[in-house]
Amino acid sequence: MLIVLPAVSATSIYNWTDLNNVRNNLAGSYTLENDLTTGMADYDTYASSSANGGAGWVPIGSSASKFTGSFNGQNHTIDGLFISRSGTDYVGLFGYAYLGSISNVGLTNVNITATNFVGSFAGASSDNIDRVYSTGKIVGADKVGGITGYNVMPGIINNTYSNANVTGSTNVGGISGTHSGYGSPKIYNSYFTGIVTGSTIVGGITGSMGYGPILDSSFVTGSVSGTSSVGSVVGTFIYSTLTNSYWYNHAGNPSSCVGTLTGSVTCTAKTDITWFYNVSNGPMSSWDFTSDWSNYFDGVTFPVFQWQLVPQISFVGPLTSGNLSQNYIESNLTSTLPFNATTSTINRTLYYVNGTLVSSNSSTTSPFYENISSLTEGTYILNATTTTDTGFTSSTSSTTILLDTTYPLINYSSVGTEGNNTNISQDWIYVNVSLTETNLANITYSLWNSSEVNTTTYTTNTSTSINWTGLADGTYTYNVTTTDLAGNTNQTETRTIALDTVAPTFSNIAINYTTDINNSIDPGSVVRVTLNVSDSFLGVSDVILQIYNGTWENYTMVSLTSNISNSEWQYNFTTQATDATYTFNVFANDTVGNINTSTNTTFYSYWDCTWNVSTNDLGTIGGHDAEVALGNVTITNTGDSQYGTNNCSITFSKTAIVSAWDWWANFSGTYVAQDFDSFLAEPKRGLNYSYNGAKVTSLVVNASESKTLEISAMFPSISGTITEYPSFPIAASITDSESGT
Incomplete structure (x- = not known):
């Protein structure tokens, strides 16, 4: 028979660690992907007699925080669950399973000891528990059962069996310690073949059921013992429903179906154990042998679940799956036989994703390893089946494998x-x-x-x-x-x-030239423009000097340093031979084209006509009726000979007045002392001017020429000494229409 399991979207459990992590999400959905055994590396950590200080497994959920999710064993077993928690209530694989589901799993060789509400699968349950079984030992005080300690509304226990030894004080049952509550909780299609031992309210299926629960189509062949309210099927029954159920009435067992009965039941005793091996007999005649139970009977075997007779087949390492950069697929298959089979045949197939068969092979040996080589690139589907000599078949899920050896x-x-x-x-x-x-x-x-x-x-x-x-x-x-x-x-x-998004910057822009005596730029002079150009990153590429003198002209400047962060640049140019006005700026770009332009600077180049007089303090000089030398005054013409259209020259002439009270001197006539002041009646007074030893009344100083005027004083003839402080202005007449006084 081929069993096909529906795909379930849930969290997968592969080991005891994964099982322990279920407690982290009590509302989750979980699937058991393989058997959990005592030989796994993490068994001692979570579920052995040495786990948790000797207390063993910690139940998942409690009366305060119930497990509300789903647990699908997918036809696998959990072996060797150990719990030793005397004084603790709500103990089992799950402490309290509430309004969820537990299905398709066997608990084998359990060893559980606690106080109240104790069962292999759950201490208490209102879950839908379906197609499960348990073996081993379960010990408690009140409400102790082979599947659950307490089945409360709306809990359903369907298609279950237990072969455990169940021991307690009160409310002790082979399937559920107590089966009670309004809302009709149900137990049906279940059986017990183990040993139930208690004091009071003890039954082969349940210790007690009252006020509404249903028990239907179940049987007991195991041993049941106690002191009061002991029944082969139910210990205490109060106004509930018990139908189509059977027990094996043998020596040592209670002779009644119910120990203490309030109400009516339909329950039948059988003295022949073989009755329960025949699928056509009650209560099994009402069971589902198409989907749930197996019709395989050998005359000494009770019904089992179909999944218990189906061989298990799976890919194990080294399995190559997924997406691979290679041209071969490794297949390693393991087939596990059920208890009733002796051999199986493994059939492996490999298809292209389009359904075309690539290769197939078979073997009666497990594990069955192959290296399917020399494959082309593409997507493949790998699967396998195994069939036992008893006619049961199971298959792996299809594994999709991509072979790709080509680099992108x-x-x-x-x-x-x-x-x-x-x-x-x-x-x-x-x-x-x-x-x-x-x-x-x-x-x-x-x-x-x-x-x-x-x-x-x-x-x-x-x-x-x-x-x-x-x-x-x-x-x-x-x-x-x-x-x-x-x-x-x-x-x-x-x-x-x-x-680089930042343009170069400028600093220290200057013009340098050889100046004339007037600190001006003559036409035809060499002018040097210098500046510093800075660039923060990649460096300066070009620096252009732009000069305007009627039109703009560009000149490439020369770098004097190699420092890209702050480099010095210069350019020399010659001004034209005539007067002119120049405007310039600097244009710079870095190596990526960021551009900056300086502000405009204006300068002038021209011929000038200027002069100055170097005066001296001639000191204090006294005299009487004599001509006394006072000192010299130097007159310098600093102008350019090219100025204008005429030579730049300066002519000194013209006189200043002479006061009777202030001894002023002047250039008047040929001899200053000729002046006469009637008020003082002094004939000799004033200043004399000489150049190169000859008295003069005027003096011409040409461009770029310097002359020295010699000055002497004429003192009058009076009775006392006169002290003079002579000073005088120099008036200039400059050619080219420039004049001053």
Whole structure:
């Protein structure tokens, strides 16, 4: 017979650790994927007599925090569950199972000791418990049962059996210690073949049932003993429903179905044990031997679940499954025989995903290992069946295997992706790739610099580009990695890109020239423009001097240093031969094209006509009726000979007045002392001027010429000494229409 289990979306349990973790989500759905045995590595940690300080397994859930989820054993067993918790209530694999389900599992060789509400599967239950069985030893005080200590509404116990030794004081039963409560909790299609021992209210199926519960189509062949209210099926029965049930009435057992009866029951005693081996006899005639129970009988065997007669087959290591970069598949199959079979035949098949058969093989030996080699790339479906000599068949689930030995092809696209070692003025990096791969798993874009890493992974082959934005200036490195479902990996080259968005800056802009005596720029002079140009990152590329003198002209400046962060630049140019006005600025760009332009600066180049007089304090000099030398005054013409259309020259002439009270001197006539003041009646007074020993009344000083005027004083003839403080202005007449006084 082929048993096909429905797919269940639930958390899988593979070991005792997984089983223990069920307590972390009491509302979850769980499936047991294989038998749990005492030989597993984590058995001692969670379920052995040495676990938890000798107390063994910790029940999942309690009366305060009930297990409300579902547990599907998927036709597997849990062996060797040990619990020693005297003084503790609600004890079993589950402490309290509430409104959920427990199904398709066997608890074998349990050893459980506690106080009240004690059972192999649950201390108390309102679950739907279906197709389960237990063997071993269960000990408690009140409400102790082979499946559950207390079955309370709306709990249903269906298609179960126990061969355990169950011991307690009161309310002790082979299936449930107490089966009670309004709302009609149910036990049906169940049987007990073990030993039940108690004091009062003891029964082969349940110790007590009252006020509403139902017990139907069940039987007892085991031993039941106690002191009061002891029945082969039920210890105490009060106004409930008991129908179509049987017990094996043999020596040592109670001779009645119910120990203490209030109400009526339909219950039949049988003295021939073989009655219970025949599927056509009651109560088994009403059981489901199509889906639940097995019709395999050998004359000495009680009914068992169909899944107990079905061989177990599974793939074990080294099984190659999933997505693989290879051209072969390893298959290793193990078949486990049920108790009634002696041999089985394993049949292995391998198909393409389209259903075409690739290969098949069979063996009567377990484990059955094969290396199916020389396969082409593609997706395969691997499965197997095993059939016992008793005619029962089971199958593995189908395993999908992808074989892919080709590496993905990935390259940078020329559209939008910068080349390696690119320097560019922007704050983003765009990467575009071309990708060829049928079984793409992911594509990862990695960008990093000296301080951070930015990794973005996509799991779809449509994500063949990325744009990192808002990046700071600096040097970045990036690459793209792609991996297919088989783990084949390929990577682009690693590229470097430098981002620079800041333009160069200027400082210390100056014009330097050889000045004339007036500190001005003569036409035809060499003018040097110098400045410092700074760039924060990649360095300065070009510095252009732009000069305007009617039109703009560009001149490439020369760098004097190699320091890219603060370099000095210069350019020498010659002004034109005539007067002119010049405006200049500096244009600079860095290596990625960031541009900056300085503000305009204006200067002038011209011929000038200027002069100055070097005066001296001639001191205090006295005299009487004599001419006394006072000192010298130097007159310098600093003008340019090219000034205007005429020579730049200065002529000194003109007189200043002479006061009777202030001894002023002047250039008047040929001899200053000719002046006469009638008020003082002094004929000799005033100043004399000489140049190169000759008296003068005027003096011509040419451009770039310097002359010294010699000054003497004429003192009058009076009775006392006169002290003079002579001073005088010099008036100039400058050619080219410039004049001053």
